[in-house]
Amino acid sequence: MSETINVKLKIWRQKNTSDKGRFELYDMPGVSTHMSFLEMMDVLNDRLVREGKDPVAFDHDCREGICGMCSMYINGRAHGLLKGTTTCQLHMRHFENGETITIEPWRAEAFPVIKDLAVDRTAFEKIMQAGGYVSMNTGNAVDGNALPIEKVKADEAMDAASCIGCGACVASCKNASAMLFMSAKVSQLALLPQGEPERYVRVLKMMEAHDEAGFGSCTNTGACESECPKEISIAHIARFNRDYLTASVVSEK
Amino acid sequence: MECTSQFLRQHPYKNKKNMSKLNSRIPDGPLEAKWTKYKSTVRLVNPANKRRIEVIVVGSGLAGASAAASLAELGYSVKCFCFQDSPRRAHSIAAQGGINAAKNYSNDGDSVFRLFYDTVKGGDYRAREANVYRLAEVSNAIIDQCVAQGVPFAREYGGLLDNRSFGGVQVSRTFYARGQTGQQLLLGAYSSLSRQIAKGNCQMYNRHEMLELVTIDGKARGIISRDLVSGEIQRHSAHAVILATGGYGNVFFLSTNAMGSNATAIWKAYKKGAFFGNPCFTQIHPTCIPVSGDYQSKLTLMSESLRNDGRVWVPKAVGDKRKPEDIPEEERDYYLERRYPSFGNLVPRDVASRAAKQVCDEGKGVGPSGLAVFLEFKDSIKRLGLDVIKERYGNLFEMYEKITGEDPYHTPMRIYPAVHYTMGGLWVDYNLMTTVPGLYALGECNFSDHGANRLGASALMQGLADGYFVIPYTIGDFLADEIRNPVPPTTHAEFDKAEKEVKDKIDRLMNIKGKQTVDDLHKKLGKVMWEYCGMGRNEPGLLKARTLIKEIKEEFWKDIRIPGSKDEFNTELEKAGRVADFIELGALMVEDALLRKESCGGHFREESQTEEGEAKRDDVNFSFVAAWEYAGDNSAPVLNKEELKFDVVHPTQRSYK
Ligand SMILES: Cc1cc2nc3c(=O)[nH]c(=O)nc-3n(C[C@H](O)[C@H](O)[C@H](O)COP(=O)(O)OP(=O)(O)OC[C@H]3O[C@@H](n4cnc5c(N)ncnc54)[C@H](O)[C@@H]3O)c2cc1C
Numbered sequence: 001m002s003e004t005i006n007v008k009l010k011i012w013r014q015k016n017t018s019d020k021g022r023f024e025l026y027d028m029p030g031v032s033t034h035m036s037f038l039e040m041m042d043v044l045n046d047r048l049v050r051e052g053k054d055p056v057a058f059d060h061d062c063r064e065g066i067c068g069m070c071s072m073y074i075n076g077r078a079h080g081l082l083k084g085t086t087t088c089q090l091h092m093r094h095f096e097n098g099e100t101i102t103i104e105p106w107r108a109e110a111f112p113v114i115k116d117l118a119v120d121r122t123a124f125e126k127i128m129q130a131g132g133y134v135s136m137n138t139g140n141a142v143d144g145n146a147l148p149i150e151k152v153k154a155d156e157a158m159d160a161a162s163c164i165g166c167g168a169c170v171a172s173c174k175n176a177s178a179m180l181f182m183s184a185k186v187s188q189l190a191l192l193p194q195g196e197p198e199r200y201v202r203v204l205k206m207m208e209a210h211d212e213a214g215f216g217s218c219t220n221t222g223a224c225e226s227e228c229p230k231e232i233s234i235a236h237i238a239r240f241n242r243d244y245l246t247a248s249v250v251s252e253k
Numbered sequence: 254m255e256c257t258s259q260f261l262r263q264h265p266y267k268n269k270k271n272m273s274k275l276n277s278r279i280p281d282g283p284l285e286a287k288w289t290k291y292k293s294t295v296r297l298v299n300p301a302n303k304r305r306i307e308v309i310v311v312g313s314g315l316a317g318a319s320a321a322a323s324l325a326e327l328g329y330s331v332k333c334f335c336f337q338d339s340p341r342r343a344h345s346i347a348a349q350g351g352i353n354a355a356k357n358y359s360n361d362g363d364s365v366f367r368l369f370y371d372t373v374k375g376g377d378y379r380a381r382e383a384n385v386y387r388l389a390e391v392s393n394a395i396i397d398q399c400v401a402q403g404v405p406f407a408r409e410y411g412g413l414l415d416n417r418s419f420g421g422v423q424v425s426r427t428f429y430a431r432g433q434t435g436q437q438l439l440l441g442a443y444s445s446l447s448r449q450i451a452k453g454n455c456q457m458y459n460r461h462e463m464l465e466l467v468t469i470d471g472k473a474r475g476i477i478s479r480d481l482v483s484g485e486i487q488r489h490s491a492h493a494v495i496l497a498t499g500g501y502g503n504v505f506f507l508s509t510n511a512m513g514s515n516a517t518a519i520w521k522a523y524k525k526g527a528f529f530g531n532p533c534f535t536q537i538h539p540t541c542i543p544v545s546g547d548y549q550s551k552l553t554l555m556s557e558s559l560r561n562d563g564r565v566w567v568p569k570a571v572g573d574k575r576k577p578e579d580i581p582e583e584e585r586d587y588y589l590e591r592r593y594p595s596f597g598n599l600v601p602r603d604v605a606s607r608a609a610k611q612v613c614d615e616g617k618g619v620g621p622s623g624l625a626v627f628l629e630f631k632d633s634i635k636r637l638g639l640d641v642i643k644e645r646y647g648n649l650f651e652m653y654e655k656i657t658g659e660d661p662y663h664t665p666m667r668i669y670p671a672v673h674y675t676m677g678g679l680w681v682d683y684n685l686m687t688t689v690p691g692l693y694a695l696g697e698c699n700f701s702d703h704g705a706n707r708l709g710a711s712a713l714m715q716g717l718a719d720g721y722f723v724i725p726y727t728i729g730d731f732l733a734d735e736i737r738n739p740v741p742p743t744t745h746a747e748f749d750k751a752e753k754e755v756k757d758k759i760d761r762l763m764n765i766k767g768k769q770t771v772d773d774l775h776k777k778l779g780k781v782m783w784e785y786c787g788m789g790r791n792e793p794g795l796l797k798a799r800t801l802i803k804e805i806k807e808e809f810w811k812d813i814r815i816p817g818s819k820d821e822f823n824t825e826l827e828k829a830g831r832v833a834d835f836i837e838l839g840a841l842m843v844e845d846a847l848l849r850k851e852s853c854g855g856h857f858r859e860e861s862q863t864e865e866g867e868a869k870r871d872d873v874n875f876s877f878v879a880a881w882e883y884a885g886d887n888s889a890p891v892l893n894k895e896e897l898k899f900d901v902v903h904p905t906q907r908s909y910k
């Protein structure tokens with residue numbers, strides 16, 4: 001059952017934000033196909049540390065596909081080739097013996113590289129701070145069942161809310177737009193009565209923060225949807241656009 | 254064992270004869286009235302003064318984010334810290350199953366009292382009644398709060414909130430959002446926190462790690478942190494410090510916790526005078542994906558809900574390596590159903606975990622390592638149809654397949670217990686204040702509500718109860734006296750001292766320049782802890798662990814190797830600091846396990862079992878919280894006991910037969 005493969009890794013190394021960066025090649029013989037991709041990276045780093053070299057920096061935490069921390073661009077795809085999968089959930093059985101695997105950080109102006117494969121995603125925080133919430137203080141809530149919500153809508157809101165904020169959408173978009181990320185939050189709140197009062201203010205504010213943070217504009221290529229590890233639908237972008245249009249018309253009056 | 258702690262000097266009234274050194278500050282009055290009365294009589298800080306009061310919150314998980322947001326809403330100036338690149342990524346995000354509340358929406362006889370009772374019983378009578386009652390009491394407000402934030406809980410077709418049932422209880426009180434409840438609750442708290450950040454009421458420090466607590470005149474007055482990107486060491490002062498830094502299951506190296514989950518903040522607090530409560534109480538979850546090789550970095554939980562429809566079994570014969578499909582019914586041992594006919598596959602976590610270990614110890618374990626049991630869905634697929642099983646567990650089956658490459662619809666899952674949660678943590682009083690005045694502990698990092706075993710879906714409840722509904726009240730009791738005190742300058746000598754300690758420690762770590770990696774030593778520690786302080790514990794084993802941990806500590810400080818420099822993003826350095834603390838905490842866990850000669854909840858002392866091999870509690874000698882006090886690196890920790898009094902619930906031996 002247990003098999004091993006030999007692979008070569010072509011990894012982006014960059015000492016810090018101001019370093020120019022370059023690819024380096026590493027041989028990885030005898031990789032167990034049961035390993036996760038990040039466990040393979042651990043094995044490499046273990047070796048580098050023993051050799052007195054700098055290990056490859058990368059972000060990760062939960063290793064269960066939910067925290068959104070891991071962020072590798074593998075063989076030209078955000079989180080690798082497997083659909084609906086984050087890097088931490090990708091396993092080596094999906095790679096070929098003898099393959100050279102190219103590993104890069106997310107590349108987007110709004111996500112500067114911190115070191116090697118770790119990037120700074122603070123720009124996402126700014127978008128959320130601009131309006132990704134319902135303005136209510138602790139202690140004011142009415143009974144949870146006071147306001148029934150249609151199951152279909154609640155389910156759709158949940159689909160949108162599944163976004164893990166990893167940034168794969170930005171990394172896969174040729175314009176480095178964060179529309180999928182942003183619209184998922186807007187859509188979740190727009191579908192629920194709790195989000196209704198601020199629905200239009202929210203889109204305007206978040207859009208402004210999006211552009212200010214240096215994300216590009218959306219040209220509807222759909223790359224984000226196909227690379228999203230949580231398979232968030234671009235239908236949310238459409239909802240965002242509708243709301244944005246309405247909001248703009250209203251605010252112009 | 255005379256006490257000379259800071260705490261006593263601060264609270265001289267506690268030195269009176271016959272008074273315990275620990276004051277749990279439980280309000281008087283009947284259990285049901287305590288919290289209400291407390292809330293209406295607790296001292297308050299007026300709004301104008303709140304603005305001048307600064308509070309540090311370390312941690313942005315459910316407990317930290319909810320506390321930081323709520324305190325900022327109240328008007329306090331808050332600083333919040335987390336080591337991830339965003340508060341939204343705290344380990345709480347990974348909780349799957351759900352959150353309990355006593356809403357009784359299912360009309361199945363649930364009540365605040367029943368939730369309280371189940372939690373105290375589930376914790377094997379090692380928790381404080383008053384705290385647990387309050388937890389049950391505020392549980393309902395949590396659901397309302399989250400709904401108002403836009404948390405998309407599962408709903409029924411009529412549009413109302415849906416509930417499911419969870420292990421160890423007889424009512425349906427668990428609220429959930431698919432298999433991503435923790436994610437949705439955390440994103441809710443994160444949204445409130447983001448709003449406060451935008452308003453300027455809270456300053457967020459992402460990718461910052463607290464490395465030391467600063468106390469001035471015995472009170473918590475600030476922290477020393479490291480900017481993980483630049484390596485810069487920083488000072489932050491405040492009127493009070495709240496720790497909400499999560500559990501320490503990673504002492505075992507392998508656990509279901511996130512890779513970065515650590516004990517550093519609470520360990521530093523312990524060394525500055527905060528007592529550590531019941532450190533050995535660890536929860537080992539029965540249904541996790543087994544270890545597949547030495548490279549294994551963490552273990553993945555398969556939700557407890559699977560035991561609703563799955564049957565757990567091993568082959569009857571020792572060393573039977575046939576494929577599960579080839580083992581006929583009569584040659585299988587459905588050992589949970591056999592041993593516990595009334596609860597069957599749904600016995601509580603501690604019982605299920607021990608039973609799995611026993612059959613594997615007998616040589617009946619399955620899979621390449623022999624350290625696994627089967628969890629099979631064949632019968633329920635036959636009974637309910639594939640579609641129903643798919644709808645209930647689809648995402649879990651998918652996750653299992655991603656990791657193992659096996660399809661659980663057709664072949665049984667292989668599962669094994671893994672470290673999951675730590676009930677132990679910093680000792681806190683009713684106010685959630687530790688023995689260091691002005692230092693609070695919230696969420697998994699305190700010891701308070703789960704006794705010796707935590708029931709499913711109750712950690713999320715506790716984290717949010719602490720942060721949204723308890724601390725906003727209880728912190729006023731301390732801060733009311735602080736309104737005249739300016740926030741201490743970070744130039745204070747105590748800051749100099751604390752910063753120097755941090756810098757010296759980092760230099761020491763960087764200068765070891767040995768041969769082993771940090772993980773090498775962490776794995777060694779984990780093996781010792783798992784072997785001797787894991788699912789089964791006995792005196793000879795624990796004594797052995799004591800010696801081994803001492804050796805590991807020496808080896809660590811002599812032989813680890815950290816590449817790079819301290820002034821950069823250096824993940825090996827981060828790990829090294831955390832592992833150094835895990836080693837010391839591991840030693841304290843062993844002391845605690847040695848002391849507690851009874852079995853209770855997740856703590857199974859092999860010397861204390863019934864004839865049938867079940868855990869045997871000893872209420873006469875061990876009905877207390879063990880609160881350990883640091884006494885210096887070269888002295889044994891000092892034990893303080895908080896006697897547990899049960900006025901309402903009467904402890905009985907748990908039976909799930
Ligand atoms: C896989 C899994 C599933 C679970 N499922 C459930 C469930 O269904 N129901 C349930 O009730 N419970 C569940 N639990 C338990 C529950 O998730 C946790 O107990 C709970 O989320 C802990 O929350 P917390 O806020 O205390 O800590 P955490 O969420 O762990 O947050 C800790 C925070 O502290 C920060 N931090 C830590 N150390 C430092 C430091 N030194 N400096 C700065 N910041 C620091 C971190 O950055 C983080 O923000 C589950 C646990 C696991 C592992």
Ligand code: FES
Nearest residue numbers: 061063068070088
């Ligand atoms: S590490 Fe959390 S999603 Fe990959």
